[in-house]
Amino acid sequence: MNIKDYIELIGSFTKADFGFQGGGGSLYSKLQQEGNVIFPEEFQEYIVSYAPAHSQFFECVGNPLDLYSAGRLSWLMNGYNYNPVENKPISHWDKTWFLFADEGADPIIVDLAEGGRHSTVYRAMHGAGEWDFRPIADSIGQFLLCASALHHALTGIVDDDVIIDDESGFNLNDRSASWLFPFFRQYADKYYKDWLVSFDNS
Incomplete structure (x- = not known):
């Protein structure tokens, strides 16, 4: 691409x-x-x-x-x-x-x-x-895509409780995760964990 x-x-x-x-x-x-x-x-x-x-x-x-x-x-x-x-x-x-x-x-x-x-x-x-x-x-293109996708998952899919920090860990909410994680598997490739390391459910 x-x-x-x-x-x-x-x-x-x-x-x-x-x-x-x-x-x-x-x-x-x-x-x-x-x-x-x-x-x-x-x-x-x-x-x-x-x-x-x-x-x-x-x-x-x-x-x-x-x-x-x-x-x-x-x-x-x-x-x-x-x-x-x-x-x-x-x-x-x-x-x-x-x-x-x-x-x-x-x-x-x-x-x-x-x-x-x-x-x-x-x-x-x-x-x-x-x-x-x-x-x-x-x-550069892959970088812009990853930054934009993470931003979208954190701001554009659900209105609140985007991140859930409780006894089950520091997790991205299910709706955002169900979009972002497969998207990153396809497009972030070997940098998947570099962008999603903060999330225990990634």
């Missing part, structure tokens, strides 16, 4: 408008020139045609996932590769890591050094002393 297929699939299960419209070719040219790097094809397509017009927040268990707007995409990543208080770069951030989202300050990146058509998406824990990035999706 390509990113367009994933966006169309998102539209098939949610009426939420995530503003996937892109920042245009001028934004991509600006980022490419500033970084002096060729972006992987899929991430280039994401920047030009699908990065949201406004930052989008996807509900998760705990902190929401903040998908940056096209206008926030930058090589200056405050708190990650740059300290704005001391006005100096932060070491231990690889120059090929490009931040495009975070979850409670946990960075979500693509590594521009990787070749290929698709861009593996990685996440790391913030404040752990060093960055230990682990993959959570094989492509």
Whole structure:
């Protein structure tokens, strides 16, 4: 599947408008020139045609996932590769890591050094002393689909008691689970547990 297929699939299960419209070719040219790097094809397509017009927040268990707007995409990543208080770069951030989202300050990146058509998406824990990035999706499209599906299960299927925390464990309610878990088995593939680890009934 390509990113367009994933966006169309998102539209098939949610009426939420995530503003996937892109920042245009001028934004991509600006980022490419500033970084002096060729972006992987899929991430280039994401920047030009699908990065949201406004930052989008996807509900998760705990902190929401903040998908940056096209206008926030930058090589200056405050708190990650740059300290704005001391006005100096932060070491231990690889120059090929490009931040495009975070979850409670946990960075979500693509590594521009990787070749290929698709861009593996990685996440790391913030404040752990060093960055230990682990993959959570094989492509931008898969990442957007998983984030959108989890958001839909938590906000768009039942009105209350989405999560049940009792003697039987920390569980997603039956209606949401009956939709989300099979959906993730089909589309999240090997990242099923990475997205659903919080739920005892997954």
